[in-house]
Amino acid sequence: MNQLASIRIFAKVAECLNFAESAKQLGISNSVVTRSVAALEAHLGVRLFNRTTRRVSLTDTGQLYWQRCTDLLKQLDLMDECIASAAGKPTGSLRLATCSLYVNTDLPDVLSAYRIRQPGATFDVTVFEDMSEIAANDFDVCFHAERRLRDSTLVCWPLAQTRDVIVASPTYLKRYGTPRTPAELSSHAILLASDAPSRYWEFRDNHGTQRVVVRPILNVQSPLVVKQAVLAGLGIARLSHSVVQNELADGSLLALLNDAHLCGDERTVWLLHSGRPHMPIALRSFVDFVVAHYRLRLHERTEVPAAQVVSKQHRSGNSELRTVCRPTSWRHVP
Structure with a gap:
């Protein structure tokens, strides 16, 4: 035995x-x-x-x-x-908690890149729709995307940013018409993710701010479920560009009202972890890698000629997860 x-x-x-x-x-x-x-x-x-x-x-x-x-x-x-x-070698499994937006965009690539550097690394991943579903002692590292990070006693690293885009399928638009102005949204079927800021959307132009009341026919917690409903032609939704970038690229979804500025459209992807004084080497290794990974992306983006950046933004009207990581972290204290 x-x-x-x-x-x-x-x-x-x-x-x-x-x-x-x-x-x-x-x-x-x-x-x-x-x-x-x-x-x-x-x-x-x-x-x-x-x-x-x-x-x-x-x-x-x-x-x-x-x-x-x-x-x-x-x-x-x-x-x-x-x-x-x-x-100098990290050991042990890391407990990761991640919002559904991040697990379906950047997380697989980040873990794959880290495993190349640390082949022995293993991960236990929990996916959540609302951060209230998990407690700080349930994870070693948490990835969360919010428009504004709530007060936290955790160490908080901003990694990347993405913007919301209003989308619909060609099938829906052919059946019900394409809204040309924000005001026309009130007469359309709206699909709402529960993390949306409110039951109204605000747009800003040279004449000021316009508030459009939306009347959702579907309100569901998961933005991924909302995306599937949009693809099925059920209605119009406001979703993170990082969630729908592939569908926008292949034409299965279309971006609407690109000439109108959608207020409160930006959200940040955060890395959160405890600030305990003696951080395990496996945790420190992973956090340092993720931060360096996004710093490298920031460096690579700053080297792209300005003309290429303008051209790319003009085509899509939105950006993918844009790196915003800085060399130092900070702590939000309630």
């Missing part, structure tokens, strides 16, 4: 109180978990779990043993971290 391996499996079962879930999280079969726990109990000569058809619970001895195992495993992880730090 590999006692250390059995202890790690036991600790996971004690945490989950579910053999099947423990096997899933460990990436091994249910039978391996069952045999390992049974072998550990036989080695110790005690029962660690009470098992019934309905539930699993720790015995009193199992509870005491779990506490000791937890301390042991923490010490082993610290030893690994110490050696990795001395060797």
